[in-house]
Amino acid sequence: MTPKVVVTGIGAVTPLGATADATWQAILAGKSGVHTMDNDWSEKYGLAVDFAAQVDPQVVPENLKRVQAKRLDPSSQFALISAREAMADAGLEETDPDRTAVSWATGIGGVWTLLDAWDTLQEEGPRRVMPLTVPMLMPNGPAAAIGMEFKARAGVQTMVSACASSTESLGHAYDVVANGHADIVIAGGSEAAIHPITIASFNSMQALSRRTDSPETASRPYDVDRDGFVMGEGAGTLILETEEHAKARGAKIYAEVSSWGISNDAYHITGGEPGGQYALRAMQSAIDNAELSPADIKHVNAHATSTPVGDIPESLAISQLLGSHVGDALVSATKSMTGHLLGGTGAVESILTVKALQTRTAPPTINIDELDPEVVGINIVRDTPAELPSGDIAAISNSFGFGGHNAVVAFKSV
Amino acid sequence: MAFTEAEVLAGLAEIVNEETGLAVETVEASKSFTDDLDIDSISMMTIVVNAEKKFGVKIPDDDVKDLVTVQDAVDYINKAQEA
Incomplete structure (x- = not known):
């Protein structure tokens, strides 16, 4: 019989807050995380869209040491911060490495790292391109950062399927736990791809809202005047384990993943x-x-x-x-x-x-x-x-x- | 204009601080980059590239392994400036 799989920890870095709880409270209050961006992209590149749902820029310096942050693409920074919150929330200070896995997701990967390195190459030559450029931009970078932090030796995997990625990674995490391949799976996904190039591309395909005069009301699913989505960024982590494992260690249980x-x-x-x-x-x-x-x-x-x-x-x-x-x-x-x-x-x-x-x-x-x-x-x-x-x-x-x-x-x- | 030995040491300390977060005063001439300052090969390459820019010198990859202590790097840069 397939064991019951439960969620015992959550963590999130979102445009609405630096934690899962801050995000949830903002959601209950009906707040919008969408704002006009504090940059010159619109002016510089003539972008039609000058707003997005961004993570507070203080979240990374407040949660990661500078040296660690420098070696991680923003998509990995958000991932690691949310994973730490979820593991602490689950009460998992230490786990058995051989029974701990990561099932992560990203849609785009380290786009900022790649494009910054391209600028560096053009402006300053190959010698100035950071040695860690490739491992930072690879889509499995966030999963690897989490895996190393928590010594997850039962497997560290990354699903890449655009906007379905981190539902697939959660589904995969369910399979890993249900099939007995690991006791603990750190599951989730992250994205940090708000960049003039992605905005230009999404805008060219007419996928983005252009409601520049009222960014807070731009994301309006089901409204008759909706005109596109609003780019966001951030990460979410859920800790999955069998109900038996969770109960044996006295963990709180949020819900069952059925x-x-x-x-x-x-x-x-x-x-x-x-x-x-x-x-x-x-x-x-x-x-x-x-x-x-x-x-x-x-x-x-x-x-x-x-x-x-x-x-x-x-x-x-x-x-x-x-x-x-x-x-x-x-x-x-x-x-x-x-x-x-x-x-x-x-x-x-x-x-x-x-x-x-x-x-x-x-x-x-x-x-x-x-x-x-x-x-x-x-x-x-x-x-x-x-x-x-x-x-x-x-x-x-x-x-x-x-x-x-x-x-x-x-x-x-x- | 060449940098003095003291200026090179102070400049290196700033580069190490920027890369690793170590306080500038811990970057003493006698310290080993790997054994004392716990700097890995990837940080070392970044430090070398930043030093090349700051002091206007070239430090070929093959020479980096000879820079064991901070003093080794100071000496190398001083010599390279004269060349």
Whole structure:
């Protein structure tokens, strides 16, 4: 029989705060992490978008020694800070290295390190390119930093599947624990890719909101006037272990990870399949694997990025998944507050889902001034948090990424 | 204009401080980069490259292994300045 897998620790570095709790409190208060950026990129490069959801620049110097920070890309810095918080939260000062693993994710990798090194090469020549440039920019850099810090010798892996990455890494972590390959998995994802080049690219494909006059309201999933997503950055970590292992050491348990599901649209490199049928397949697979029924699902943390084309297929899929029970599931689109953390988004939204189950509180979706009439059936939490029912309930967290990746994790209350 | 020996030592201490966070006063001439200051090969390369820029000298990779103590580096840079 497959052992129960539970979440015993959480940690996050997000545009809303330097910890999981600070992020959760800001979410409950309906705050936006999106602001006009304090840089000259718009002026210098003529970028149409001058806002993003950025991590407070003080977070890294306050949490990492300068020498350590210098050897890590920002995506690894955020990763390590969130992993430390999660391990401390789980009460895991020491673990058995041979039974500890890392399952991490990033969508883009060390883009800042790469591009800074390119500038250095152009301006000062190859001798000035830092020796650690390649290990800092490689996508497995964040996972390796966490693995070394916590002596995780049972395997350190990185999933790369765009914005579905850290839901896949959480799913993989579930498999590692459920199959008995490790007792503790440090799971999550990170991204630090707010750069003029990524903004230019996303903007050219008309994926970004251009609401420069009101950045706080730019991320508005399900609103009729939504015009694109808002780039975010940060990291989220969840500590997974078997229920037996957690109970044996007297750990607190946030929620159970019941299982997960995955699919691919195989349709278009950036556009999701318009009917949402493969998103539905991933959700169905998650609840089937978890042996849940639609009636059990009382909360959905939707992927809902606030793009005109993306939000509708997911809403259709949720409606089809839950059928007559769709009204009983409270749907939250937390990117309205966090922005879109790309490879870090699944982990942060799973943390929010776990907190929702633990506190029986579904986060709000801010900035819906007028609900898009095409969004029908689903029960969206708007403006302020909503209470979830008591008793045994379940929730899913959805992530979809460029490349047609669909990943869904199912959680149960404890 | 050449740097004096004291200026080279002080300048090296600043470079080491920037790379490792070690206080400048701990970077004494007699100290070994690896054994006393715990500087690894990657930090050493960064220190060497920054020293090349600061003092306007060239320190080929093959010579770096001979720079065991801070005094070795000071002497090397002084000699390279004269060349």
